[in-house]
Amino acid sequence: MNIKIFDIDRDHAAIRSDLVKTFERILRAGEFILGKEVRALEEEFAAYVGTKYAVGVASGTDAIKIGGLSLGLKAGDKFVTTPNTYIATAMALSEHGLVPRFCDIEDESYNMDPEALEGLLKKEEDIRLCVPVHLYGQPCRLDEIREVCSKYGVMLMEDACQAHGSRYKDRNVGTMSDVAVFSFYPTKNLGCYGDGGIIVTDNEEAYRQMLVLRAHGQTDRHVHDVQGFVSRLDELQAALLRIKLPFLDEWNIKRRQNASLYDSGLEDLPVKRPVEAPYAYHVYHLYVIAADDRDALRTYLGEKRIITLVHYPNPIHLQKVYRHLGYGPGSFPKAERSARQIVSLPLYPSLEADEIACVCQAVSEFYGK
Numbered sequence: 001m002n003i004k005i006f007d008i009d010r011d012h013a014a015i016r017s018d019l020v021k022t023f024e025r026i027l028r029a030g031e032f033i034l035g036k037e038v039r040a041l042e043e044e045f046a047a048y049v050g051t052k053y054a055v056g057v058a059s060g061t062d063a064i065k066i067g068g069l070s071l072g073l074k075a076g077d078k079f080v081t082t083p084n085t086y087i088a089t090a091m092a093l094s095e096h097g098l099v100p101r102f103c104d105i106e107d108e109s110y111n112m113d114p115e116a117l118e119g120l121l122k123k124e125e126d127i128r129l130c131v132p133v134h135l136y137g138q139p140c141r142l143d144e145i146r147e148v149c150s151k152y153g154v155m156l157m158e159d160a161c162q163a164h165g166s167r168y169k170d171r172n173v174g175t176m177s178d179v180a181v182f183s184f185y186p187t188k189n190l191g192c193y194g195d196g197g198i199i200v201t202d203n204e205e206a207y208r209q210m211l212v213l214r215a216h217g218q219t220d221r222h223v224h225d226v227q228g229f230v231s232r233l234d235e236l237q238a239a240l241l242r243i244k245l246p247f248l249d250e251w252n253i254k255r256r257q258n259a260s261l262y263d264s265g266l267e268d269l270p271v272k273r274p275v276e277a278p279y280a281y282h283v284y285h286l287y288v289i290a291a292d293d294r295d296a297l298r299t300y301l302g303e304k305r306i307i308t309l310v311h312y313p314n315p316i317h318l319q320k321v322y323r324h325l326g327y328g329p330g331s332f333p334k335a336e337r338s339a340r341q342i343v344s345l346p347l348y349p350s351l352e353a354d355e356i357a358c359v360c361q362a363v364s365e366f367y368g369k
């Protein structure tokens with residue numbers, strides 16, 4: 001059996017004809033940038049998440065950049081995130097002269113450890129923004145993180161790029177911070193057919209600032225008061241996302257069912273399975289296990305034509321681009337250990353039970369069972 005790591009075409013089989021019809025409708029409509037579809041998606045996505053405002057932008061990376069800058073951050077300001085996220089969480093802001101700091105993660109969830117956060121904020125009083133990542137679709141410990149941030153006067157931006165539809169104690173992620181960001185990269189739980197992203201907030205001032213920043217810093221027609229960008233979501237992407245949004249919850253349920261099939265199929269094997277925290281509604285953007293002999297396991301699965309990936313093999317604080325920050329091996333032991341052990345198994349809504357059984361069987365054979 002050939003098992004892909006993602007299968008977007010198969011996931012969308014039931015809505016393919018609606019997608020094609022919508023594509024044709026947009027071609028004929030003749031409006032391609034920041035039009036009716038983008039406005040409608042922004043309203044529908046804000047209503048889905050439960051915020052007052054949403055602003056469509058060109059990517060999740062731009063959502064982080066514009067989200068952060070909309071809060072008034074400027075070059076030289078410090079922000080904190082975790083070292084085991086996708087590079088964009090740090091680079092979207094460092095690109096604009098903001099300075100990344102990192103804190104370690106919790107072993108079980110791979111998410112930001114609120115105690116480690118507090119330890120850092122105690123030491124470095126000038127950190128202005130905290131960017132916890134709901135990694136793999138599992139929410140962070142938001143109550144504790146919010147408490148620490150408010151104690152130290154630090155603003156909060158949730159990176160929910162991997163967590164559309166995820167919930168923390170029955171509240172949607174994206175509703176518990178100053179601003180929150182989502183990516184519509186094609187493989188995400190809600191993805192488009194190219195790049196796209198969205199920022200959500202209840203803060204009207206930040207919202208107005210986002211509209212200015214995404215459109216060349218234009219405050220009025222042909223009036224540019226601040227340095228801005230060109231970061232717009234296409235009508236076409238917005239229209240296709242509007243077809244998909246009503247299916248997000250159903251697809252997340254399928255992901256959760258598939259995760260639970262993996263949980264039982266891998267139960268007796270010497271691998272660490274993902275743990276859904278008691279406060280979490282995990283949406284399994286990725287199903288990540290950890291194993292001491294990760295690389296050999298991946299090679300074995302590859303030989304069986306089962307594709308796996310590692311999210312992410314090189315912790316950000318050890319990347320050459322951030323060498324000047326003064327971190328080194330050993331700075332964040334938990335994030336570094338996870339980078340050596342983790343592997344993402346195929347998981348998506350249309351993955352079939354027999355395919356999951358086949359992956360579990362191969363893992364079991366690798367361990368000689």
Ligand SMILES: Cc1ncc(COP(=O)(O)O)c(C=O)c1O
Pocket residue numbers: 059060061062085086088089133159161162183184185195196197
């Ligand atoms: C945690 C996280 N942050 C940020 C991003 C950046 O999003 P994009 O690829 O849409 O720019 C991604 C997506 O890859 C991500 O997974």
